């Protein structure tokens with residue numbers, strides 16, 4: 001890895017280099033890029049990969065170099081052997097379905113007291129140097145035009161889909177029947193909503209607006225040119241994190257209500273009232289996580305919660321699970337838990353495989369990257385050691401030119417009321433729609 005350069009030394013126009021410059025240059029060359037901001041942080045990160053077709057890899061945090069991982073929902077690992085002690089390796093079948101954006105160019109944008117700064121590096125060890133040269137030359141040639149791309153104004157129109165609500169409600173009723181018959185405990189059914197922009201929207205602008213509006217979310221924009229897609233999200237749900245000190249974190253998130261009273265005043269989280277159905281729905285996610293710990297005989301975890309958590313326009317119940325991987329001598333815990341956890345009961349259901357089949361039989365859309373997982377892997381921001389932060393890919397949309405497809409699901413139990421579950425998915429769509437409608 002070359003040394004870091006301050007971003008202003010790379011500007012050819014006197015204007016400071018911005019995330020949009022790197023993003024648009026990557027786009028024009030057909031290179032994938034990922035832009036993200038971690039929860040409760042200011043720094044924005046961007047990487048560009050020089051792989052026009054992304055490698056499909058197993059989600060192995062111990063093997064992958066620095067980069068950004070994006071997994072589809074349909075990426076199940078089956079357990080070949082589960083009764084292992086905490087310091088033995090668990091054998092899971094590996095599936096090569098996650099897309100990996102290697103950090104050929106890596107940039108960090110910070111802001112302190114309104115002053116923008118940052119640094120950029122390109123990885124000459126892994127990247128083809130002539131490709132890197134081409135990238136910087138293209139950037140220099142384009143920089144003057146990029147300010148114009150940033151200032152684009154767009155309006156949006158919703159597609160009317162008159163059958164969507166009836167179809168969703170019917171499927172929820174079928175799920176409730178299956179749960180009453182005892183075939184499933186919980187299943188998460190999702191739906192889509194499509195909107196059309198008057199002009200191709202600026203993904204970096206949308207990303208910046210989401211960062212501003214949702215400071216506690218993991219906000220990201222991922223451009224995948226081979227699919228002609230950009231995925232944008234502001235997710236509240238952490239799947240697996242390993243920090244520089246080897247601290248592992250995961251969380252169970254479920255149960256949904258508006259964060260506002262009907263008159264528009266914000267609710268106070270400690271005073272939120274949760275129904276029996278929502279408490280059970282979230283407890284099932286926690287139990288699922290604990291079952292995963294049991295499979296590897298890990299008992300030394302800290303459990304905090306459930307607590308009410310604000311996620312933009314919504315509130316959820318959340319429980320955090322923390323493990324010191326050095327103290328328990330389990331350095332591969334992140335990789336092992338990632339494979340065991342996905343897809344959690346927050347996006348699939350219980351029992352997992354029965355719920356997965358039910359989803360495949362009843363949802364008419366392909367979830368693709370919605371309800372998969374995504375995030376930075378082995379990124380060493382301040383030379384403190386590599387960190388990985390993977391989140392469940394919810395509150396997201398897929399952008400294909402001017403068309404945006406939003407995805408939202410609701411966790412169902414036998415006490416679900418179909419119309420209410422539909423309303424819940426409408427509220428979840430609002431997380432992104434409220435920003436889209438104001439670009």
Ligand SMILES: C=C(O[C@H]1C=CC=C(C(=O)O)[C@@H]1O)C(=O)O
Nearest residue numbers: 254255256346394408409410411
């Ligand atoms: C599946 C989604 O949310 C999950 C996370 C939190 C609360 C949920 C719920 O209350 O149903 C879902 O399990 C989604 O936003 O599409």
